[in-house]
Amino acid sequence: MTVLPLPEFDLRLTLLSGQVFHWQEDGAGWRGVIGRTAVRVEQMAGELMVTPGAEKIVSRYFALDHPLDQIYATFPDDEFSRGALAACRGLRVIRQPRWECLATFITSAMKQVSHIRAMSLALRARFGDPIEGSDVAAYPEPERLARVTEAKLRTCGLGFRAPNLRATAIAVAKGSVDLEAIAGMETDRAREELCKLPGVGRKIANCVLLFAYERLDAVPVDVWIARVVRAMRGDGRLPDLEDYSREHFGAYAGYVQQYLFHHARISKTLPARSK
DNA sequence: ACCCAGGGGCAAG
DNA sequence: CTTGCCCATGGG
Numbered sequence: 087m088t089v090l091p092l093p094e095f096d097l098r099l100t101l102l103s104g105q106v107f108h109w110q111e112d113g114a115g116w117r118g119v120i121g122r123t124a125v126r127v128e129q130m131a132g133e134l135m136v137t138p139g140a141e142k143i144v145s146r147y148f149a150l151d152h153p154l155d156q157i158y159a160t161f162p163d164d165e166f167s168r169g170a171l172a173a174c175r176g177l178r179v180i181r182q183p184r185w186e187c188l189a190t191f192i193t194s195a196m197k198q199v200s201h202i203r204a205m206s207l208a209l210r211a212r213f214g215d216p217i218e219g220s221d222v223a224a225y226p227e228p229e230r231l232a233r234v235t236e237a238k239l240r241t242c243g244l245g246f247r248a249p250n251l252r253a254t255a256i257a258v259a260k261g262s263v264d265l266e267a268i269a270g271m272e273t274d275r276a277r278e279e280l281c282k283l284p285g286v287g288r289k290i291a292n293c294v295l296l297f298a299y300e301r302l303d304a305v306p307v308d309v310w311i312a313r314v315v316r317a318m319r320g321d322g323r324l325p326d327l328e329d330y331s332r333e334h335f336g337a338y339a340g341y342v343q344q345y346l347f348h349h350a351r352i353s354k355t356l357p358a359r360s361k
Numbered sequence: 362a363c364c365c366a367g368g369g370g371c372a373a374g
Numbered sequence: 375c376t377t378g379c380c381c382a383t384g385g386g
Contacts, residue, residue: 104367105367194366195366195367196367196382197366197383198365198384199366201366201383201385202366202367204384244382244383245384246380246381246383247368247369247382250369284369284370285368285370287368287369287370288369289367289369290369307367308366308367309365309366309367309368311367347367351367364385365384365385365386366383366385370380370381371378372379373377373378373379374376
């Protein structure tokens with residue numbers, strides 16, 4: 087293991103915040119796969135122990151270059167955002183490989199974080215390429231998933247998401263949607279492109295834009311964020327929740343959203359059923 | 362036995 | 375343009 091000096095960072099918080107779903111706890115550290123590279127990371131005080139040779143990949147993946155101080159300075163000044171920031175300091179919005187992020191969030195629809203994780207690990211184990219030095223396989227490429235039957239995908243617990251994952255894998259494999267080309271597009275057009283894929287609507291497209299395309303102002307609105315924004319607004323009439331979030335959360339709205347999401351989920355103080 | 366989960370898509374109003 | 379309903383599965 088080599089040592090990486092660290093800016094403000096909380097590895098555990100970052101890995102448990104519902105952006106990525108395959109990392110496994112290993113003693114005081116974590117084992118995972120970044121693309122096709124097996125990695126072990128362990129956080130000490132002010133530094134990160136990293137598998138030798140993976141330093142660059144790791145610092146890019148965990149976005150250690152994001153200027154957290156500047157980002158925090160843009161957070162809105164209300165009790166919810168302040169509370170989320172106090173609870174989640176050091177959480178970073180990471181940079182994930184595009185396809186595995188897209189595919190994973192297609193399987194995330196109406197699923198709890200723990201189960202998204204189970205599906206992701208099952209898909210990797212059954213269809214992914216084994217990675218030397220890792221007991222977690224690479225996420226299966228679109229070309230591979232395109233050749234898997236819907237019935238086999240269902241054995242990984244995908245349920246009604248199975249045909250969507252399969253159809254999206256086929257579309258990406260044959261190039262009708264080009265995931266690399268999307269990186270060069272302005273955000274609204276990039277979102278439009280992603281939404282052409284079966285099983286991808288606004289929420290999942292925004293997850294992919296935020297976690298795989300460095301669009302730190304993209305705001306995925308799920309049931310938790312909906313609750314938080316409603317609580318922020320009181321009983322007044324509701325605007326479009328995504329518009330409201332982008333306008334009030336600032337230039338790094340996606341970061342604010344991620345902190346609010348994770349804080350709400352771990353503290354569970356919000357009413358589940360309020361409309 | 363319920364209720365809920367990082368939704369999407371399509372029909373109907 | 376909005377709302378209602380179904381899609382399948384596991385956990386609390």
